[in-house]
Amino acid sequence: MLHLRLITPTDRTDEAVRMIERTVGTTHLVVLPGAARNPAGDVVMCDVAREAGDELLTRLQGMDLDRTGAITVEDIDLTLSRRADKAEAEAPGEPADAVLWEHLVEETHEESTLSVTYVAFITLATMIAACGVVLDNAVLIVGAMAVGPEFGPLAGISTSLVQRAPRLALRSLTALLVGFAAAMALTVGFSLLMDAAGLFTQAKLEGQRPNTNFVYAPDWFSFVVALLAGAAGTLSLTSAKSGALVGVAISVTTVPAAANAAVALSYGDTRQTLGSTEQLLLNLLGIVVAGTLTLLAQKAFWAGQRERARQLG
Structure with a gap:
């Protein structure tokens, strides 16, 4: 209650x-x-x-x-x-x-605020993922996914579209774009530093990577998973089942794709940079579309519930 x-x-x-x-x-x-x-x-x-x-x-x-x-x-x-x-x-x-719509708006408003902490989390997540893609280490990739805070702004965009809240939409979009841009730019510098230290090499990036090559090879499965994860994440927010968000975070290739694009860019690898960027955008789009449709379905469901209650009353 x-x-x-x-x-x-x-x-x-x-x-x-x-x-x-x-x-x-x-x-x-x-x-x-x-x-x-x-x-x-x-x-x-x-x-x-x-x-x-x-x-x-x-x-x-x-x-x-x-x-x-x-x-x-x-x-x-x-x-x-x-x-x-x-x-x-x-x-x-x-x-x-x-669904408590005011609570959802307030929660997504807080989670989608561009702050030093938000930028720090998404940057650290991207750098961890950069180590994961170069080393072809799936554990690091999963860890980076769990650390990334990008679902907050994505949920904020979906909520703003359903509730027609332009300020929330602008705030969420700003956090998403500025956050990823800053994280990728800093990760390019991180990659160059690691290369200078002999820890990153272009040969590792362009070699056989069976565990992480999916981050620059987008396909329909990527979009389908993003849709499913977006719906699950939105349900976890509206039903206060926040534990499910961890599962959602490690289901979509957002932070790893951004990391791979940044590392590839530092080595001038256009193919992987473009492929990773496409993967990133595909996942972001899938999450927003699924989140918006989920909220619309919930809104329609509760409107029907209230109408039936009034008729019975």
């Missing part, structure tokens, strides 16, 4: 309380008149089934409480209450399927 804490102007409290009471799936309603000081007003708290949370949040925002007061949402790990069990049973759908 979710715990909602509202700060409401005194003249809007009754309306907010009535709205909560009319929402199927709510319980544990508490009203504290005059308890809020900044901003001044009343404090209203309640618990709501996750599957009913998005509709209630939309209605409360329609009252402008996010501007005149405050709306705070927290996940509840454990509630021992028959009333809570009853509220969850009455709410339409299943908690694991519920």
